[in-house]
Amino acid sequence: MDLHYTPEHEMVRKMVRDFAEQEIAPTIKEHDREQSFDRGLLNKMAEQGLLGICLPVKYGGAGMDYIALGIACEELERVDTSARVILSVHVGLNSMTLLQWATEEQKERYLVPQAMGERIATYGLTEPNAGSDVAGLQTTARRDGDRYILNGEKMWISLADVADQFLIFAYTDKAAKHRGISAFIVEREFPGVETGTIHGKLGVRAGNSGSISLQDVAVPVANRLGEEGEGFKIAMSALDNGRYTVAWGSVGLIRACIEASVRYANERHTFGVPIGEHQLVQQMIAQMVQRRDIGELLCLKAGWLKNEGRRNTRETSMAKWYCCDAAFDSAADAVQVHGAYGYSDEYDVERYLRNSKGAVIYEGSREIHTIMQAQYALGYREDRPLRCEMPAYDLDEWEAEA
Amino acid sequence: MLTALGGDQIARMSAVHVRRKNLHAIVCIKSVPDTTEVRFNPETNTLMRDEVESIINPFDTYAIEEALRLKEAHGGKVTVLTMGPPKAEKELREAVAMGCDEAIFLSAREFAGSDTWATAYTLAQAIRRIGAYDIIFCGKQAMDGDTGQVGPGVANQLEIPQLTYVFKVREIDLEGRSIQVERLLEEGREVVETRLPALLTVVKDINQPRYPTFRGIRTARRLEIPVWGAAEIEAAPQYLGLDGSPTQVIRVFTPPKREGRVEMIDGDSVDAMADALADRLLGDKVV
Numbered sequence: 001m002d003l004h005y006t007p008e009h010e011m012v013r014k015m016v017r018d019f020a021e022q023e024i025a026p027t028i029k030e031h032d033r034e035q036s037f038d039r040g041l042l043n044k045m046a047e048q049g050l051l052g053i054c055l056p057v058k059y060g061g062a063g064m065d066y067i068a069l070g071i072a073c074e075e076l077e078r079v080d081t082s083a084r085v086i087l088s089v090h091v092g093l094n095s096m097t098l099l100q101w102a103t104e105e106q107k108e109r110y111l112v113p114q115a116m117g118e119r120i121a122t123y124g125l126t127e128p129n130a131g132s133d134v135a136g137l138q139t140t141a142r143r144d145g146d147r148y149i150l151n152g153e154k155m156w157i158s159l160a161d162v163a164d165q166f167l168i169f170a171y172t173d174k175a176a177k178h179r180g181i182s183a184f185i186v187e188r189e190f191p192g193v194e195t196g197t198i199h200g201k202l203g204v205r206a207g208n209s210g211s212i213s214l215q216d217v218a219v220p221v222a223n224r225l226g227e228e229g230e231g232f233k234i235a236m237s238a239l240d241n242g243r244y245t246v247a248w249g250s251v252g253l254i255r256a257c258i259e260a261s262v263r264y265a266n267e268r269h270t271f272g273v274p275i276g277e278h279q280l281v282q283q284m285i286a287q288m289v290q291r292r293d294i295g296e297l298l299c300l301k302a303g304w305l306k307n308e309g310r311r312n313t314r315e316t317s318m319a320k321w322y323c324c325d326a327a328f329d330s331a332a333d334a335v336q337v338h339g340a341y342g343y344s345d346e347y348d349v350e351r352y353l354r355n356s357k358g359a360v361i362y363e364g365s366r367e368i369h370t371i372m373q374a375q376y377a378l379g380y381r382e383d384r385p386l387r388c389e390m391p392a393y394d395l396d397e398w399e400a401e402a
Numbered sequence: 403m404l405t406a407l408g409g410d411q412i413a414r415m416s417a418v419h420v421r422r423k424n425l426h427a428i429v430c431i432k433s434v435p436d437t438t439e440v441r442f443n444p445e446t447n448t449l450m451r452d453e454v455e456s457i458i459n460p461f462d463t464y465a466i467e468e469a470l471r472l473k474e475a476h477g478g479k480v481t482v483l484t485m486g487p488p489k490a491e492k493e494l495r496e497a498v499a500m501g502c503d504e505a506i507f508l509s510a511r512e513f514a515g516s517d518t519w520a521t522a523y524t525l526a527q528a529i530r531r532i533g534a535y536d537i538i539f540c541g542k543q544a545m546d547g548d549t550g551q552v553g554p555g556v557a558n559q560l561e562i563p564q565l566t567y568v569f570k571v572r573e574i575d576l577e578g579r580s581i582q583v584e585r586l587l588e589e590g591r592e593v594v595e596t597r598l599p600a601l602l603t604v605v606k607d608i609n610q611p612r613y614p615t616f617r618g619i620r621t622a623r624r625l626e627i628p629v630w631g632a633a634e635i636e637a638a639p640q641y642l643g644l645d646g647s648p649t650q651v652i653r654v655f656t657p658p659k660r661e662g663r664v665e666m667i668d669g670d671s672v673d674a675m676a677d678a679l680a681d682r683l684l685g686d687k688v689v
Contacts, residue, residue, distance in 0.1 A: 007492060008619050011499050015614045049616040062616030399620055 003300065005067070012053075012068045016075035019048060024079045031206035032080070032351055035199055038206065042086060042162065046117025051090055054393075055099060058402040059107055060115035065393040066306040070248035070299055077249035078256045081355035082207035084249035088363075089158045090114065092245040093123035094167050097238040100390045101183075101226045110165060110185055122163040123242070124154040124186075124212050125235050131156075132368050134169075134235060135178045139214065141170040148172070148184065148224065150192075150217040156362070160195045160210030164188050167238070168214065169231045181231035185223040192217035203354030226388070233386060240313050240390070243320035243363045244302055250323035251295040253356055257327075257334035258288045260349050264338050275337070284333040291326035298322055309392025313383050314376050321369030324359040331356040423576060425478030427469035428532060429539045430525055430556065431462040431497060433490035434546040446515060446644065446651075458493045461541025463500075463611040464604045468571065469539045470501045471609065476576060479503040481532060485513055485524055491627060498622040499614035506532060510631030515644030517651075518547070522555025524642060527635035529560060536576060538601040542567055550603070557601035565594055566603045574598075 005013070023044050031038050045051055054069040055061025069091065077084035098111040113119040130136035139152025150170055154160075166186045173180030186193060192215040201209060226234050262285060265276030275281050298319035305312035331353035335342035342349045360366050375381035435454040458466075469480045482497040484490055485508035494505040508528055516524060529538065538560075540553035550566075557564035569586035572593065582595040586605050614622075628634075632642055640646055667682070669675035683689045 007495060008623055010492075011496060011614055011619050011622070012616075014496070015499075015619075019613055048613060053616070057620075063620055064616060 005071070008064070009068055009071055012064060013071050013075060015048075016050070016072045017078070019044075019050075020076050020079040020083065024076070024083050028080045028082075028206060029345065029348075029351075031082075033205075033345070035201075035205045037082075037162065037208040039162065041083065042120065043117075045083070045086060049117070050087065051117035051120075052095070052115030053087070053091060055091075055095060055111070055115040056398045056400070058400055059099070060112040061398075062115075063398040065303075065395075065398070066244070067300065067303040069245065070303050073245045073248040074252035074255070074299075077252035080206060080351070081204045081249065081253065081358070084245065084252070085158050085204060085207045088242050088245040088249070089122045090120060090163075091241075093238045093242040094121035094165075096241040096390070097123075097167060097234060098185075098225070100237060101230075101234055101388045105222070106185065106225065114165070119164040120159060120162050121165045121167070122157055122159040123238060124157050124166045124168045125238075126154065126156045126362075128153055128155045132365055134181075134232065137169060137171060137181060139168065139170040140174070141172050141182055141184060141219070143172065143221075144218075146221050147218045148182075148221065150184065150186065150214045150219055152214050154212040154214075156198070156209060157195075157212055158207060158209050160212055161197050161208050166193075166212060167225065168212070169235050170214075172228050172231075176229060178232040179229050181235070182228050183225040183231040183234045184219050185225055186214070186217060186219055190217050190219065201358075203351070203356070203358050205354075230387070236313070237386060237390065239363060240316050244299070244306065244312075244316045246359050246363050247295070247302065247316070247319035247323040248299045250320075250327035250356070250359060251292060251299055253327040253352055254288055254292045254295060254323075254330045257330040257349065257352055258285065258292060260347065260352075261285055261288065261334045261337040264341075264347075268339075281337055284337055288330045288333060291330055295319070295323040295326050306390065307393040309389065311383050311385075311389075314372070317364065317369050317372050320359075320364060321366060321373070324356070325366060328353075328356040328360050423477070425472055425476040425537070425574075425576060426535045427472055427478070427480045427537045427539060428529060428535050429462070429465050429469045429480060429482045429497065429502065430553070431466065431482060431484045431493060431541075432459040432544045432546075432552075433457070433484060433486045433493040434459045434544055456489065456493065458496055459541055459544045459546075461543060461545065461604070461606060463541075464606050464608050465539035465541050465602075466497050466500055466502065467609045467611040468568075468602075468604055469537070470612070472537070472571065472574065473501075473503075476574070478536075481506065481535075483525065483528055483532070484508065485516070485521060485528075487514075491629075494627055495622040495625070496614060498625055499618035500612060501615070501618055505625065505627045507627050507629045508631075508635070509629050512632050512639065512642045515647065516642065517647035517649045518549050518551035518555055519648050520642055520646045521552050522559055523646070524635065524637060525552070525556050526559030527637045528630060529556070531630070531635050536598050537574075537581070538562075538599070540601065540603045542603045542605050553601060553603040560601070563596040563600040564603070565596060565600055568602045568604045569608055571602075571608075 049062045052061035053064050053072055054066050057063040073084045073087050095114045114121045141148040141150045168184045168186045169181055171180050172182040194213045195210050197210045265281055266274050268275045302312050302316045302319045305315055334349040335353050338347055338349050341347050433456045436457040473480050480502045481504040482494055482502040483506045484494055488509055491507050494507055498505055543550035554564050565583050567585045568583045570584040573582040579598040581598055581600055585592045667675050667678050669678055
């Protein structure tokens with residue numbers, strides 16, 4: 001067993017850290033205040049190859065492993081959650097799902113431009129009336145010859161306004177409940193697709209979130225991902241990857257809380273000493289460090305399973321559940337360490353607190369993960385093999401040219 | 403791991419300074435501690451570099467970037483070279499991840515404790531063995547030692563022109579074997595032209611270093627980096643390491659903090675305060 005990061009992991013960490021500090025940090029407060037999405041940043045992430053980080057070179061990716069993906073998420077969210085969200089939806093929820101489930105033709109047409117950052121992708125599962133309750137979807141796909149006609153409304157979709165292609169989940173057979181859901185690759189250019197922006201979010205205000213409206217959208221049968229009725233399994237397998245990126249990102253947010261709190265605790269004096277010498281401040285910082293270490297180990301475990309090509313639904317759920325709660329608690333403590341200054345946007349910690357709340361809700365709320373872990377322990381839940389499993393990371397295969 | 407001299411390398415050694423269309427730039431980099439809290443070995447008064455994370459000397463990243471830009475403009479290759487303890491190989495791989503094509507690692511016990519003269523000698527010997535080149539790039543100085551002597555020392559050893567504090571490469575003529583640069587000096591900029599090959603030390607304003615790329619990281623992972631010791635560079639043992647260093651560090655210390663004091667000048671108006679300040683500066687013979 002080896003818990004060392006490889007030299008390549010260290011290079012990825014340094015690259016993404018430098019990138020985040022130079023390209024995101026200088027303007028993040030402005031974008032956050034103005035609720036504006038920095039399209040230029042997305043282009044720079046594409047140029048840097050981050051949008052295909054863990055995809056094989058032959059599909060236009062960077063050929064790194066799943067732990068490198070995690071490290072990139074950690075380093076991006078250390079500066080701001082909005083940048084990590086880009087990797088979560090574009091890479092985790094969409095591109096990795098295509099890698100797992102798509103036909104070679106679909107990979108050539110959709111995965112390659114995504115991995116190269118030429119086309120931006122997102123994932124459309126959530127609806128106004130269906131979040132945790134996936135079977136409550138109302139979007140439908142009616143077969144009509146060699147195409148499907150999609151109708152419905154998607155909500156809380158990250159990158160909704162920015163994405164060029166969407167992975168949309170819809171009922172092809174409502175009566176079959178979750179076995180009647182199918183997945184479709186929908187292009188923005190298809191007639192009937194419209195998107196809107198959601199403003200007024202508590203956090204991740206520099207990130208783009210929105211809605212997707214589908215009105216009689218004709219989607220070729222060739223754009224169905226997987227078999228008819230396989231959509232629920234595809235959606236859940238996508239979450240194994242999305243949640244993984246969210247968990248790693250939360251470790252980055254905790255890291256940012258520690259750095260800010262340690263700096264402030266050494267600068268700020270009360271009662272004649274730096275506040276770091278007060279034991280109750282020490283307790284908050286110690287707990288942040290504890291959460292960071294536990295979180296990192298849970299993420300590494302999930303990443304190792306992914307690299308091995310082993311099922312990791314339970315471990316990823318655990319990492320996501322723990323890390324997101326831990327990030328929220330750490331951000332609250334970081335504000336507390338900063339006292340009244342932490343309550344103002346003069347310091348970054350108030351943004352960390354606002355940003356950390358969303359992840360306790362999305363990609364499986366805290367409550368969903370609690371129940372999942374209980375169900376695994378009680379024997380009510382088990383993971384069965386899938387028709388298409390996420391491929392194990394193979395260095396030679398990942399680095400091979402097309 | 404030691405690599406023997408290949409046949410074509412020997413051929414290139416004898417063909418130094420030939421005319422070629424494609425550029426060959428050599429960048430000398432240094433692995434330095436990523437901290438301002440540098441610790442010293444009290445016995446030898448040299449830097450203790452084993453306990454802190456190391457990075458490429460920040461000034462050297464500008465040297466790498468400039469070499470890569472010239473390669474992109476003219477074709478050719480960039481070879482990165484460093485001398486250091488075994489863990490400094492990491493910095494070479496990072497330079498490769500940025501886009502350098504080849505790397506040479508000078509690492510042997512006999513190099514330990516080199517001063518700037520012995521370092522310049524060792525690097526120059528290695529460059530002689532590397533063979534034909536057009537430009538050697540160095541950062542203007544290392545942020546740990548801060549001497550700024552190694553670059554000029556290498557040029558001196560190789561008997562080639564040196565252009566220090568380069569702010570801009572204005573022109574390079576690989577056929578006509580000349581280069582014209584702007585140097586950033588305290589009094590302003592100076593335009594200088596010289597013949598190739600030449601050694602350039604660059605200042606940080608020259609460019610914005612690029613991030614490593616994933617392609618570069620993949621190359622860095624697989625690249626075999628030759629490790630050269632004294633034998634490989636045909637170095638004279640008496641010029642190497644601590645024993646070959648003409649300078650000796652007697653003591654390293656933090657200079658005492660300067661005592662300063664602040665005096666506020668009061669006045670009814672800005673003009674009055676400015677007058678009082680001017681009188682004071684003239685009175686104290688500051689101006």
